[in-house]
Amino acid sequence: MNLSIFFEPLNEDVFANLEKPRTLGSYISYFVSKFPDWRAADIAILGVDETRGRSNEEQAEDASTAETPARLVRRKLYSLNKGAGRCQIVDLGNLRPGISLDDTYLRLKEIVEVLISHNTIPVIIGGSHDLEYGQYMGYEHLERVVNMVTVDSSVDMTEDPSVPPNKRQLRQILMHEPNYLFSLGQIGYQSYLTEPEVMATLEKMHFEAYRVGEVHRSIQEMEPVIRVADLLTFDISAIRHQDAPASEPANPFGLTGEEACQLCWYAGLNDNLTSLGIYEYNPELDDRELTAMMIATMIWYFIEGFYHRKNETNFTSRHFTKYAIAFTEDNPDRMTFYKSKNSEKWWLEVEPLSAEKGTRIVPCSYEDYLQATKGEVPHRWIMTQARLG
Known part of the structure; x- marks a missing residue:
């Protein structure tokens, strides 16, 4: 399949200031003039600068001139030093948004489906959190149940149709047919931001939910929650404002930056996890590009975790x-x-x-x-x- 038709190439300025030879960006094959060989890659990074899910907007924003989330995160990520392990990573560029928001979901679905079918892990830099619906639909072809974990300060499962799509995408996932969701884990939610009826629904469906205080108390207990996941989504609003100010609304409480990176490290180590999406970064709110650096570091830890996987799936072995x-x-x-x-x-x-x-x-x-x-x-x-x- 020719994936290049779905993507806009990157501007060369993203890689212009990589002065050190061991920076991560020096080891990545990226789409500027020639589309990279994604079939030979372990991880594929893609930007999805789609924000219509935040406010029911009808038109997609022009990402050609503005500082987009994916562009800023790439600049920070590729300037970081590469880890000690191997590095087979490609950057596919930015996904072209669809005419409608639903079209973007379907495009993302197709990309995720193709990549995971070839054992390449998509790392998605969003965009509004409702894009996780497209990420989830990419697993439909597997014809088996899947496990999903989302890190968010609220549970995006409201039934109110007047609310923006990025506050009700979990309901879309639960109502999707065919239903292939076996388990859902919600990490880092805050009770005063979550409707009691929503929590009752999670409990009725035997899904797991962990308050931010439980994460603070023992982040190690979140490792088994993430280890079961096939896909992980991360809403930046789950991180406190001091560490990641570029989300709306501002949240004085939440995960620390260290905890966010630890969760991404756990995700990278997970032998079963095949896609990661990080959403709701708004560059207009990013003082001194602190949140861009936060997300870049999270992705760096995910990559490091991936290259430390143990392939522990045979429980009858002597190991x-x-x-x-x-x-x-x-x-x-x-x-x-x-x-x-x-x-x-x-x-x-x-x-x-x-x-x-x-x-x-x-x-x-x-x-x-x-x-x-x-x-x-x-x-x-x-x-x-x-x-x-």
Whole structure:
């Protein structure tokens, strides 16, 4: 497939000031005159400067002259020093927006679908957060259930049609047919920004949601949440204003910059994750381009995490230790855990209530294991079994 017809080439000024030979930009194949060979790449970076989802606008903004989100982030990202590992990355340029917002979703869907079908991970620099709908639809061709994690200060699932699309795209995802969403994890939400009815819906569907305070208390507990994901989306509004001021409305509370980078590191390490989208960066609000640097650093950590993947998917291999926990002496039921000898990560085996569905092994934490040794059923086990039905 000729992907180049969907993209605008980059301006050479993005790569003009790369003075150090070991900067990341020096190792990337990018679209200026010749479209890069994306089939041989591990990661493909693409800009989607589509913002109509913020206010129901009918016309797309002209991105040819303005400082766009993707352009500013690229300048910061490509000036960072490359890590120690290999680097097979391409920059495809900027996706041409569709005539309508729905057309842009469909274009993004097609791009994501093609890239992940060739084992190339798209890293999307948005654009409004509703673009995650197009990112999600890119998985429809897999004909299997997928797991999604979104990092956001609110849950974008309102039913009010008068609200801009970037506040109701999760509802679009849940209503999409065919329905292939198995699990949804929401990280970093703030209760005073989220409708109670929305949280009740998440609970009813057995989806996981973690307040920003829970992330502050133990960010390590977010690692198993991200490790289950096939796709991750990140709304910059989840980060506090001090660290990422270029989002609307301004939020004095939220994740720290260090926590945002840690979550992206976890995403990069995830053997199953095949796409990343970072959305809602508004350059007009970016004093001294601090948010551009924030996003660039997040992507840098994602790339580093990717090149540290362990490919830990064969639980019968000698690289795993198996633990069987019996709840009581007179109870024959057992709970099975697996621990990697290489990374020391944990997984939990969940048997469905219905015999027609197979056993599922899901990421968990050491705390889940300790809870089981005390005779308590971990919440993650309960939620997974409820989704299996």
